Amino acid sequence: xxxxxxxxxxxxxxxxxxxxxxxxxxxxxxxxxxxxxxxxxxxxxxxxxxxxxxxxxxxxxxxxxxxxxxxxxxxxxxxxxxxxxxxxxxxxxxxxxxxxxxxxxxxxxxxxxxxxxxxxxxxxxxxxxxxxxxxxxxxxxxxxxxxxxxxxxxxxxxxxxxxxxxxxxxxxxxxxxxxxxxxxxxxxxxxxxxxxxxxxxxxxxxxxxxxxxxxxxxxxxxxxxxxxxxxxxxxxxxxxxxxxxxxxxxxxxxxxxxxxxxxxxxxxxxxxxxxxxxxxxxxxxxxxxxxxxxxxxxxxxxxxxxxxxxxxxxxxxxxxxxxxxxxxxxxx
Amino acid sequence: xxxxxxxxxxxxxxxxxxxxxxxxxxxxxxxxxxxxxxxxxxxxxxxxxxxxxxxxxxxxxxxxxxxxxxxxxxxxxxxxxxxxxxxxxxxxxxxxxxxxxxxxxxxxxxxxxxxxxxxxxxxxxxxxxxxxxxxxxxxxxxxxxxxxxxxxxxxxxxxxxxxxxxxxxxxxxxxxxxxxxxxxxxxxxxxxxxxxxxxxxxxxxxxxxxxxxxxxxxxxxxxxxxxxxxxxxxxxxxxxxxxxxxxxxxxxxxxxxxxxxxxxxxxxxxxxxxxxxxxxxxxxxxxxxxxxxxxxxxxxxxxxxxxxxxxxxxxxxxxxxxxxxxxxxxxxxxx
Numbered sequence: 196x197x198x199x200x201x202x203x204x205x206x207x208x209x210x211x212x213x214x215x216x217x218x219x220x221x222x223x224x225x226x227x228x229x230x231x232x233x234x235x236x237x238x239x240x241x242x243x244x245x246x247x248x249x250x251x252x253x254x255x256x257x258x259x260x261x262x263x264x265x266x267x268x269x270x271x272x273x274x275x276x277x278x279x280x281x282x283x284x285x286x287x288x289x290x291x292x293x294x295x296x297x298x299x300x301x302x303x304x305x306x307x308x309x310x311x312x313x314x315x316x317x318x319x320x321x322x323x324x325x326x327x328x329x330x331x332x333x334x335x336x337x338x339x340x341x342x343x344x345x346x347x348x349x350x351x352x353x354x355x356x357x358x359x360x361x362x363x364x365x366x367x368x369x370x371x372x373x374x375x376x377x378x379x380x381x382x383x384x385x386x387x388x389x390x391x392x393x394x395x396x397x398x399x400x401x402x403x404x405x406x407x408x409x410x411x412x413x414x415x416x417x418x419x420x421x422x423x424x425x426x427x428x429x430x431x432x433x434x435x436x437x438x439x440x441x442x443x444x445x446x447x448x449x450x451x452x453x454x455x456x457x458x459x460x461x462x463x464x465x466x467x468x469x470x471x472x473x474x475x476x477x478x479x480x481x482x483x484x485x486x487x488x489x490x491x492x493x494x495x496x497x498x499x500x501x502x503x504x505x506x507x508x509x510x511x512x513x514x515x516x517x518x519x520x521x522x523x524x525x526x527x
Numbered sequence: 528x529x530x531x532x533x534x535x536x537x538x539x540x541x542x543x544x545x546x547x548x549x550x551x552x553x554x555x556x557x558x559x560x561x562x563x564x565x566x567x568x569x570x571x572x573x574x575x576x577x578x579x580x581x582x583x584x585x586x587x588x589x590x591x592x593x594x595x596x597x598x599x600x601x602x603x604x605x606x607x608x609x610x611x612x613x614x615x616x617x618x619x620x621x622x623x624x625x626x627x628x629x630x631x632x633x634x635x636x637x638x639x640x641x642x643x644x645x646x647x648x649x650x651x652x653x654x655x656x657x658x659x660x661x662x663x664x665x666x667x668x669x670x671x672x673x674x675x676x677x678x679x680x681x682x683x684x685x686x687x688x689x690x691x692x693x694x695x696x697x698x699x700x701x702x703x704x705x706x707x708x709x710x711x712x713x714x715x716x717x718x719x720x721x722x723x724x725x726x727x728x729x730x731x732x733x734x735x736x737x738x739x740x741x742x743x744x745x746x747x748x749x750x751x752x753x754x755x756x757x758x759x760x761x762x763x764x765x766x767x768x769x770x771x772x773x774x775x776x777x778x779x780x781x782x783x784x785x786x787x788x789x790x791x792x793x794x795x796x797x798x799x800x801x802x803x804x805x806x807x808x809x810x811x812x813x814x815x816x817x818x819x820x821x822x823x824x825x826x827x828x829x830x831x832x833x834x835x836x837x838x839x840x841x842x843x844x845x846x847x848x849x850x851x852x853x854x855x856x857x858x859x860x861x862x
Contacts, residue, residue: 422630429583429625430618430645430696440644444635519635520680 287495313461316399324407332415455511531558538596553760566747569757622697628689639677687718759816776849
């Protein structure tokens with residue numbers, strides 16, 4: 196008899212395809228604007244790349260020659276088109292400051308470090324925050340709720356450099372549980388990589404846990420007052436089932452937004468943690484390059500970070516419609 | 528005397544609020560036999576919904592909520608039973624239909640899941656068996672294209688359809704007791720009737736005891752064996768439906784029935800109302816709760832609260848100065 200049960204009717208194909216195409220066009224437009232903004236950095240930032248290469252006290256002929264080679268005398272728009280077409284081919288140019296190397300290879304080595312740190316830190320933060328939020332919301336205002344609230348407020352007030360230093364002081368110096376100041380690539384050895392990544396990941400995660408916990412807790416508390424939760428209790432559902440299968444999903448919209456934003460911003464902004472643990476990530480790459488006026492690296496890194504932002508935001512938008520069926524209909 | 532299926536004695540639910548203690552349910556007693564339908568009527572704030580929820584054990588005692596009294600279902604005291612024992616009864620033997628079918632269905636869960644999760648919670652069923660049974664249940668509550676509805680979400684259904692889903696959900700494990708809390712208040716009038724009739728038929732087929740809670744005497748009349756009228760947390764009068772609609776002793780239900788609009792009354796007839804408002808329970812200083820609005824009020828009513836008493840003709844009544852029947856007067860009518 197199960198055969199009688201037909202599949203749910205899906206929206207007609209062409210409509211979906213058109214919507215997807217529309218989304219893609221939108222995404223492309225945003226990326227173009229972002230790339231132009233990144234390119235304009237070179238025009239807006241103080242300092243002259245030719246001066247950065249030659250150093251002070253250069254002969255004027257050499258200066259003219261370098262500007263010619265770099266194409267700095269061409270009109271802005273043609274320089275943009277040239278730069279963009281190179282970037283699309285994966286050529287971000289070479290760094291200005293020695294050791295001169297391909298910007299793309301520098302980015303390719305730094306980006307995975309930052310991405311791994313950000314993703315792992317967020318997963319760890321969620322793994323800790325979700326159960327904490329659930330036990331807090333289960334008896335809102337109860338003892339557990341108040342303890343969790345006090346702890347999260349405490350963590351919230353500790354800056355990451357303090358938390359990182361404390362972790363180093365305790366886990367590295369005192370008990371020698373973890374190594375310090377060393378990074379093993381994921382591709383070299385997975386267990387070694389995870390071992391070395393743990394402390395920096397924990398430091399970043401600690402920063403996010405209070406926000407995640409408090410946000411999800413308050414959304415859960417609201418959802419638990421809904422009639423459908425009462426109806427589930429009237430059906431004899433155990434509390435843990437109601438929490439997991441009734442309350443969690445409708446409470447997850449704001450945390451999805453916040454996790455998406457955190458992921459995007461963490462990729463470029465973990466400088467402090469990267470410095471503390473000597474990690475070769477995007478944050479230290481950008482800060483270092485910016486300090487030296489190494490424009491191609493800054494440009495490339497900013498573009499990569501900006502594109503990551505846009506892509507993650509698009510993913511978050513898509514996630515909403517997966518989580519909330521009512522949005523799916525609104526789009527149809 | 529047959530042992531009642533549900534035996535409620537002196538049930539009290541008191542909420543501590545910032546303004547003081549509010550006894551939402553203030554000493555309610557009644558018995559419900561298997562297969563019997565009890566209609567509970569009262570205006571907003573009379574405590575009827577809290578009563579339903581307290582019986583279900585959905586009003587959890589806490590720092591701000593106190594529950595006293597006895598709710599005995601088939602020999603088990605629901606208020607004393609362990610949470611596990613109570614959960615085994617809820618949904619399986621005792622089920623509830625709520626007022627607003629949109630907010631009572633989880634917006635992110637497919638219709639079918641609402642049914643299968645109940646079935647699988649209380650019955651040993653495989654996924655496909657549960658699905659098959661769920662589609663049968665949707666069919667039973669006359670939802671067209673049941674198999675397709677199974678995979679839809681609550682917002683894709685009309686209000687009447689949603690309430691049918693709620694009913695299917697409540698009846699999924701063949702309960703012996705159904706508490707329907709204003710099951711049609713959120714629905715259009717035309718749909719109300721369909722849903723109520725469906726509910727009545729299903730209850731009769733299954734010999735299910737039912738508590739039908741409503742603010743509307745018209746809904747209760749013709750669908751209940753007994754009628755109980757609540758005011759300020761107490762049952763002020765209860766009687767067999769036939770007796771009740773023939774004559775009401777308590778001035779409050781009299782006033783309620785007198786204010787029911789009649790289709791055959793002449794045009795521009797001014798609708799009778801019960802003057803005044805329900806009392807503020809947090810600020811109550813004693814006396815009959817209805818005394819400020821009562822046409823027959825005497826000095827004693829303002830000082831003492833009339834006890835609930837059994838009358839000779841099988842009613843319960845809480846009134847010092849009941850209205851004597853004038854013989855043969857019929858106020859109740861079916862909608």
